Amino acid sequence: MSALALVLVVFGLALIGWLVARMRAATFRKPGVARFTALPVHYGYFVAICALVPALLFLAVWSLTSPALVTDAVIATPAAAALPPAGFERASILSEARALAAGRSHGAFHDLSVRLAPAYAAAQIRYDWIATAVALLLAFAGGGFAFTRVRPDFGARTQVERIVMLLLLAASLIAILTTIGIVASLLYESARFFRIVPIGEFLFGTHWSPQVIDARDPGASLGAVPLFWGTFFIGAVIAMAVAIPFGLMSAIYLTQYAHATTRRWMKPVLEMLAGVPTVVYGYFAALTVAPAVRELGLAVGIANASSESALAAGAVMGIMIIPFVSSMADDSIAAVPASMRDGSLAMGATQSETIRKVILPAALPGVVGGILLAVSRAIGETMIVVMAASGVATLTANPFASTTTVTKQIVDLLTGEAEFDSAKTLAAFALGLTLFVITLALNVVALSVVKRYREAYD
Amino acid sequence: MTEPSRLPTDWKAAAVQRRTRRRYAAERRFRLLGLAAVWLSAGFLMFLLASMLWQGASGFRQTRVALPIDLAAARLAVTPAQLSGRGADLALAGAGLEGTVDAAATRAFGAQGADLLSDGAWLVVRDAIERNPALLQSRTTIDVPVDSAIDVAAKHDGTPAAEAIVARLTARGALSTGWNLGFLAAADSTDPTRVGIWGALKGSLLTMLVTIALAFPIGVLAALYLEEYAPRNRWTDVIEVSINNLAAVPSIIFGLLGLAVFLGTLHLPRSAPLVGGLTLALMTMPVIVIAGRNAIKAVPPSIRDAALAVGASPVQVVFDHVLPLALPGILTGTIIGMARALGETAPLLMIGMRAFIAAPPSRLVDPATVLPVQIFLWSDDIDRGFVEKTSAAIIVLLVFLLAMNGLAIYLRNRFETRW
Numbered sequence: 001m002s003a004l005a006l007v008l009v010v011f012g013l014a015l016i017g018w019l020v021a022r023m024r025a026a027t028f029r030k031p032g033v034a035r036f037t038a039l040p041v042h043y044g045y046f047v048a049i050c051a052l053v054p055a056l057l058f059l060a061v062w063s064l065t066s067p068a069l070v071t072d073a074v075i076a077t078p079a080a081a082a083l084p085p086a087g088f089e090r091a092s093i094l095s096e097a098r099a100l101a102a103g104r105s106h107g108a109f110h111d112l113s114v115r116l117a118p119a120y121a122a123a124q125i126r127y128d129w130i131a132t133a134v135a136l137l138l139a140f141a142g143g144g145f146a147f148t149r150v151r152p153d154f155g156a157r158t159q160v161e162r163i164v165m166l167l168l169l170a171a172s173l174i175a176i177l178t179t180i181g182i183v184a185s186l187l188y189e190s191a192r193f194f195r196i197v198p199i200g201e202f203l204f205g206t207h208w209s210p211q212v213i214d215a216r217d218p219g220a221s222l223g224a225v226p227l228f229w230g231t232f233f234i235g236a237v238i239a240m241a242v243a244i245p246f247g248l249m250s251a252i253y254l255t256q257y258a259h260a261t262t263r264r265w266m267k268p269v270l271e272m273l274a275g276v277p278t279v280v281y282g283y284f285a286a287l288t289v290a291p292a293v294r295e296l297g298l299a300v301g302i303a304n305a306s307s308e309s310a311l312a313a314g315a316v317m318g319i320m321i322i323p324f325v326s327s328m329a330d331d332s333i334a335a336v337p338a339s340m341r342d343g344s345l346a347m348g349a350t351q352s353e354t355i356r357k358v359i360l361p362a363a364l365p366g367v368v369g370g371i372l373l374a375v376s377r378a379i380g381e382t383m384i385v386v387m388a389a390s391g392v393a394t395l396t397a398n399p400f401a402s403t404t405t406v407t408k409q410i411v412d413l414l415t416g417e418a419e420f421d422s423a424k425t426l427a428a429f430a431l432g433l434t435l436f437v438i439t440l441a442l443n444v445v446a447l448s449v450v451k452r453y454r455e456a457y458d
Numbered sequence: 459m460t461e462p463s464r465l466p467t468d469w470k471a472a473a474v475q476r477r478t479r480r481r482y483a484a485e486r487r488f489r490l491l492g493l494a495a496v497w498l499s500a501g502f503l504m505f506l507l508a509s510m511l512w513q514g515a516s517g518f519r520q521t522r523v524a525l526p527i528d529l530a531a532a533r534l535a536v537t538p539a540q541l542s543g544r545g546a547d548l549a550l551a552g553a554g555l556e557g558t559v560d561a562a563a564t565r566a567f568g569a570q571g572a573d574l575l576s577d578g579a580w581l582v583v584r585d586a587i588e589r590n591p592a593l594l595q596s597r598t599t600i601d602v603p604v605d606s607a608i609d610v611a612a613k614h615d616g617t618p619a620a621e622a623i624v625a626r627l628t629a630r631g632a633l634s635t636g637w638n639l640g641f642l643a644a645a646d647s648t649d650p651t652r653v654g655i656w657g658a659l660k661g662s663l664l665t666m667l668v669t670i671a672l673a674f675p676i677g678v679l680a681a682l683y684l685e686e687y688a689p690r691n692r693w694t695d696v697i698e699v700s701i702n703n704l705a706a707v708p709s710i711i712f713g714l715l716g717l718a719v720f721l722g723t724l725h726l727p728r729s730a731p732l733v734g735g736l737t738l739a740l741m742t743m744p745v746i747v748i749a750g751r752n753a754i755k756a757v758p759p760s761i762r763d764a765a766l767a768v769g770a771s772p773v774q775v776v777f778d779h780v781l782p783l784a785l786p787g788i789l790t791g792t793i794i795g796m797a798r799a800l801g802e803t804a805p806l807l808m809i810g811m812r813a814f815i816a817a818p819p820s821r822l823v824d825p826a827t828v829l830p831v832q833i834f835l836w837s838d839d840i841d842r843g844f845v846e847k848t849s850a851a852i853i854v855l856l857v858f859l860l861a862m863n864g865l866a867i868y869l870r871n872r873f874e875t876r877w
Contacts, residue, residue, distance in 0.1 A: 157771065160773075161771060161772075161773040164773050164777075165687065165773070167679060168679050168680070168682055168683035168687060169683060171675070171676045171677075171679035171680040171683065172679070172680035172683045172684055172688070172697050173697070174676050174680065174743065175680060175697055175700050175701045175704060175743065175744065175747070176696060176697055176700050178700070178704060178715075178740050178743075179700040179703065179704060181715055181719055182707065182711060182712075182714075182715045185714065185715055185718035185719055185722075186711075186714065186715075186718075188718075189718060245495065246495045246498065246499050247495075247499075248495075249491055249492045249494075249495030249496075250492070250495045250496045250499055252492050253489070253492025253493055253495060253496050254496065256492075257489055257492055257493075258496075266496055266500065269500050269503065270496070270499055270500065270503075272503055273499065273502065273503050275797070275798075275801075275859065275863060276503075276506065276801075276856070276859075277800075277801025277802070277803070277830055277855060277859070278801070278803065278804075279801070279803045279830040279831075279833050279834050279837075280506070280510070280801075280833070280852050280855070280856070281506075282834070282837075283833065283837045283848060283849075283852065284506055284509065284510075286837065287513075287837070287845070288509055319499075319502045322499050322502075326499075350481055350482070350484070350485040351485060351489075352484060352485045352488035352489065353481070353484075353485075355488070356488075373706070376706065377706075377708075379708075380707075380708025380709070380710065380711075381708070382708070382709065382710045382803075382804035383803045383804055383830075383834070386804070386807075386834075387834065387837060407708070407710050407804070410710055410714070410808075411710070411804065411807055411808075414717065414807075414808055415807060415812060428714070429714060429718070432710070432711055432714045435708060435710075435711065436707065436708075436711050439706065439707065439708055440703060440706075440707075443703065443706045447702075
């Protein structure tokens with residue numbers, strides 16, 4: 001029986017248990033009895049849960065352990081005596097035999113795997129039967145045990161609700177688990193990397209060329225300063241030079257000047273800029289903007305203007321960031337008390353003077369917080385730089401020259417043809433850890449700035 | 459005490475007038491600047507969309523050439539009985555139809571004739587024969603797709619050689635254009651005239667299926683717990699902080715997590731929609747939790763009080779009253795989160811969904827690619843025929859995103875109650 005069918009059968013049993021228990025509980029309701037602790041459905045859910053949970057838990061554990069059990073059974077057969085000792089060949093023969101037995105492949109590279117395939121199939125069938133029997137037994141036992149407890153004096157609702165609360169708690173713990181997973185996997189792989197390359201060389205070295213790594217001194221070509229500079233230059237300088245003026249002025253115009261109808265239409269249009277997938281921006285940057293920027297660079301007399309310039313990637317990233325800046329600025333401008341604005345206007349200041357001298361200074365912490373969030377967004381952005389920026393790390397402040405970023409290097413390092421734990425792939429995790437720490441710090445600072453400022457006016 | 463006498467302001471004085479004019483001019487400039495920022499930002503969006511439409515529209519069309527072919531003279535070794543069954547494709551391929559088509563092309567267009575046709579040209583002839591077996595006994599002319607270089611030359615500017623061929627064929631009146639239905643039905647290929655987005659689209663659908671099956675229940679349950687039951691203590695704060703931070707973590711970090719945990723530790727299959735869906739679910743869940751909490755917060759306390767007052771238990775209050783009322787808001791947030799996941803590329807590159815996959819996936823563990831990654835792969839291809847295909851795939855992706863966001867807005871307007 002396939003795994004899916006088995007799961008479906010278990011669910012079917014649970015459904016039957018639900019129906020039967022509910023019907024039985026419905027008969028408890030007699031005219032003489034006024035109060036019940038539980039409704040018939042609660043009895044139904046109690047039985048269904050008791051039938052489902054043990055069987056599904058067993059199947060989950062089984063699906064992780066049974067491949068190893070099957071392999072052990074195959075190795076115990078006489079045919080397996082000819083297997084080579086532990087190593088790559090042994091593993092490849094075994095996986096080939098497994099594929100043959102499951103009918104996923106038809107040709108085999110090793111003769112031995114053809115001979116092992118029947119043993120595999122037999123062991124697989126035997127263990128599948130065991131799994132089926134145990135799962136059905138557990139479902140019947142759990143459901144049956146629960147059914148004996150379907151009595152009027154049994155508090156089925158309390159039991160079911162306790163399980164529901166556990167489920168809710170478990171769901172919210174997934175967020176913590178994910179955070180722990182991210183931190184742990186980044187730290188673990190980075191620690192392995194820093195055993196090969198000293199952390200100082202990685203953070204402060206100025207030469208980055210992972211294509212040629214000297215095996216005796218890998219740190220010499222894995223200095224990440226050019227990447228940090230490129231990331232800062234593209235994400236925090238060029239992108240912000242585009243996003244801040246456009247975002248801020250749009251927010252000011254839409255909140256202070258625009259007609260309500262204009263605001264209602266233009267705000268979603270601007271927000272659509274944030275909804276366009278980044279791969280589309282990347283394609284746009286690489287195909288349309290980058291050649292134009294190169295032409296511009298050549299026209300103003302920069303001989304080495306690159307077709308993978310920092311300016312093209314940064315400018316398109318800035319366009320993508322406009323809605324983030326504008327909606328944060330929008331919020332903090334709206335939070336400035338109307339009395340401040342009215343006071344300024346009453347003193348005879350024009351509207352633009354009021355905005356520049358009263359509203360913006362009052363809204364500044366919120367705007368700055370929004371800009372910090374936008375920066376964190378920009379430096380974590382991947383696809384635009386992967387498609388439009390160059391892979392060559394250079395320390396340059398020339399926007400027409402090519403620069404690379406942390407995210408671009410992570411993608412380049414991990415999509416190459418290297419094995420999983422070489423210095424190259426581990427370096428990607430170290431870069432990821434740096435990126436994670438920096439974006440986290442930016443977010444924490446930005447949120448605390450915004451929060452403190454909100455408290456000041458509330 | 460004598461106060462210094464203050465002269466009334468002379469509003470008509472030249473200096474005052476000049477200053478007022480200057481201030482009003484500054485006001486107008488500032489206002490225009492704001493207007494320009496709004497329109498330029500909107501203009502960027504329009505330019506982006508228009509350039510995709512402009513470049514991509516031709517990707518849905520294909521250039522065809524009228525190929526005179528004498529199937530009666532070719533005497534293919536197939537019986538009519540073979541053509542009615544399911545083995546018709548194999549029978550015609552085995553009978554050497556591909557060679558017959560190439561020979562017909564050589565006869566019609568000269569020695570290089572076979573190079574004019576797309577690699578998939580003979581498949582069009584095959585399908586025509588299967589639809590109408592009588593063709594096997596006749597001389598006929600069938601419109602077949604042309605080679606990519608010629609397709610590019612016919613639609614835009616191609617190489618001089620291809621342009622010359624197009625001019626020659628146009629003079630003979632042999633070229634025509636038609637809808638490229640294969641683009642919506644086929645999977646990836648090395649030949650731009652034969653590529654399609656169905657494979658990537660199906661990969662995207664399977665991935666989204668896993669994502670929503672995990673992220674929606676977990677996100678909603680977590681939101682319910684945090685908003686309705688969680689005691690205010692340090693543990694709850696930790697959960698809240700980690701959810702808010704996860705929503706701001708760059709997507710590529712989730713890719714690294716998927717690579718290290720799902721592929722590195724759990725040894726799940728590479729490039730599979732299952733792993734892609736798991737990774738995207740972790741990314742989408744915080745978005746759903748945050749949207750869900752806002753929707754649950756918007757349900758007025760009077761609803762809860764009323765339910766509690768008639769004897770409902772806390773669990774019944776939440777699942778029978780609060781959740782149904784908050785559901786439209788939760789769904790809106792979920793759809794927006796799913797739209798973001800659908801357009802996501804970087805984390806999926808990390809877990810190996812960038813392989814060349816020529817067959818649409820049919821199971822969750824089959825190697826697959828997704829629409830945004832397909833766009834990325836095609837954009838990297840040096841063959842010029844892929845330019846319009848990339849833009850056409852972008853159009854399809856944007857149509858899906860637009861539909862999802864439209865649905866979210868509809869749900870919000872239609873079902874959201876304001877108290």
